[in-house]
Amino acid sequence: MKLFVKYDYDLVCKTVLKEQLDALNISHTHTTQGEVKIHDTINETTREQLVAALGRYGIQILSNPKETLVERIKNTINDLLNNKDLRTVKVSSYLSDTLLYSYAHLSTVFSESTYTSIENYMILKKVDLVKERICNSDLTLTEIAYQLDYSSVAHLSGQFKKTTGLTPSSFQKIMKNKNI
């Protein structure tokens, strides 16, 4: 006797993933095709068990080295901006010294996967810090400019306007009215 079967690949994969993750008590949600969100961090042993369990079904856990590197670049930039002592060092040499890659390599990988350059990302991040301080502190723009190492208020305002299209004062006004 012969049985004819038809499979729904998508459902099969999802079910296998779910069963294996549940078996190891990993709380998760399947967000999109090929992406699973783990709610807690998992330790090395559990991770190995998971790799082995999924391997039996031909499912591999991908770790995209480029994206991991981009995350590390972003984290290093954040450290740099948040640490007063590090502001005097040159960004390119700090990044390559910390991450042990040439700046040219870092810059290429970054631009390839984020659609922007390290320089632009830094400006965006810095303006984000300015925004945060405008909203959450009583500091004057002069003080903020000094704290974030802008050479002058004019430079800060100029960069703010160029990046966001708004002047710091109109931004402040909007945020104030928005939160009422």
Next chain:
Amino acid sequence: MSEMLLNIVLADDDEDDRMLFSEAIDEIQIRTKLSLFNHGQELMDYLNLPNVVLPSLIFLDLNMPIKNGQQCLIEIRSNPRLKDLCVAIYSTSSSEKDIEDTFLNGANIYVNKPNNFGKLREVVEKVLQLNWQYHTSNLNKETFLFRI
């Protein structure tokens, strides 16, 4: 290049504007899937479908029949399921009042419709890049305000 596909929607009642916009978005590097709507009500009906994949970015024209951009924006921001979506206003109006009102109602980006195609492509690319950064980096979404 990243393999991720960005879901974008545009609600605009002008057919030419919709066409130009979709040509511009096709020409830029970031990979996108664009859905078009003729007016605000059509967009809201779509967003309120139970199983819809929510877009990562919404472009809204301000002056539209049936339901205008401001009304959509207010509805989006007051709906718990939709309130975190990124909304860009895409309008010919450059009146300061319109701009301020849209920001107060929760718009993230205000774009003045450019008057030539090259500029349009540039502007769309800039908005998508910004939106991308806000989705992938930990930037503060509360203060996500840009005027382009």
